[in-house]
Amino acid sequence: MKQFRCVIIGAGYFSRFQYEAWTHIPEVQIVANCNRSLDKAQAFATEFNIPKSYPASQFREMLLAEKPDFVDIITPPDTHLELCQIAAELGIIIICQKPLAPTWDETLQLADLVQKSGVRFMVHENWRWQPWYREIKKLLQADTIGDIFHCNVHTRLGDGWGDDAYLARQPFFREYKRLFIFETGVHFLDTFRFLFGEVSNIHAHTARRNPVIKGEDSALLLCTHENGITSLLDANRYNESESDNPRYTFGTVRIEGSKGHLELSLDGSIRIKKLGEPSYSHDYTPSKENFAGDCVYNTQRHFIDTLQNGGEFESTVEDYLKSVKLVEQAYSSEKSGYANGGNNS
Secondary structure, rough: OOOOEEEEEEOOOOHHHHHHHHHOOEEEEEEEEEOOOOHHHHHHHHHHHOEEEEEHHHHHHHHHHHHEEEEOOOOOOOHHHHHHHHHOOOOOOOEEOOOOOOHHHHHHHHHHHHHHHHHOEEOOOOOHHOHHHHHHHHHHOOOOOEEOOOHHHHOEEEOOOOOOOOOOOOOHHOOOOOOHHHHHHHHHHHHHHHHOOOOOOOOEEOOOOOOOOOOOEEEEEEEEOOOOOOEEEEOOOOOOOOOOOOOOOEEEEEEEEEEEEEEEOOOOOOOEEOOOOEEOOOOOOOOOOOOOOHHHEEEHHHHHHHHHHOOOOOOOHHHHHHHHHHHHHHHHHHHHHOOOOOOOO
């Protein structure tokens, strides 16, 4: 069993889930971390038994000194291009948090950099690794509800109302001029692609419910897939769900097909209703660990398994560009009506 030396840059709110997940993968040793605030890096180092911490200004020096097999980049999007360039120049494998960059042009720059460098690169896109979506994919592939017609996702996160919206967890959200689709909607678009194939058309309607923030916090996204399936995301971060933990499944899902339908509930359970028959609960047990069914661990486990066994990551930069292009087209579609999907051009 090969052992991998890992370094991490970032010690913000979400990075905790990634640090924790790495500690559950026996092939990985975190040998160093760094952050803009050295105190925060050192606090994480103490908590997760990491030997050494550096300030973010010494990122290159850390890579040269520690000689890691890979680096986990868990920093804001506007830092990714520079950090990836440094790691790529040194030939170090990269796993990088999404969004990859603040703009489409910078995302293309980063993709070009990665492709030319030849360094192995995976986007940390964990939504499709939530256990209910992996299970739903199996059910669809098994023809459980027949040919798929339509998917409807309904999500209300309830973390974006009030004058203090987002301050407790991710205060930078308040300054994003593009918020919901850029930061959260992209997860669902990537998952729609994972479940139903590529998107040929997308239409969006967005709104800002809370006046204290700069970007949109509500979105309706309607996708038509190349195979004729439609998928609809009805979402906002302002209103609340009735779940004790709205960030467990991040909403409900109903998928309809020629033989019946299936539904994902807020507690992670799946019910199946075949036409003319009583509904029943599907027998599986999603994890309650870490974040959203332990999807961060599942993502990082896939990263390590792929490094061990060869093959291609699910979320390559080339593949993820398709989801990012849908984000760009969703924003533009409000001005121009339906926007053609970005995968044929």
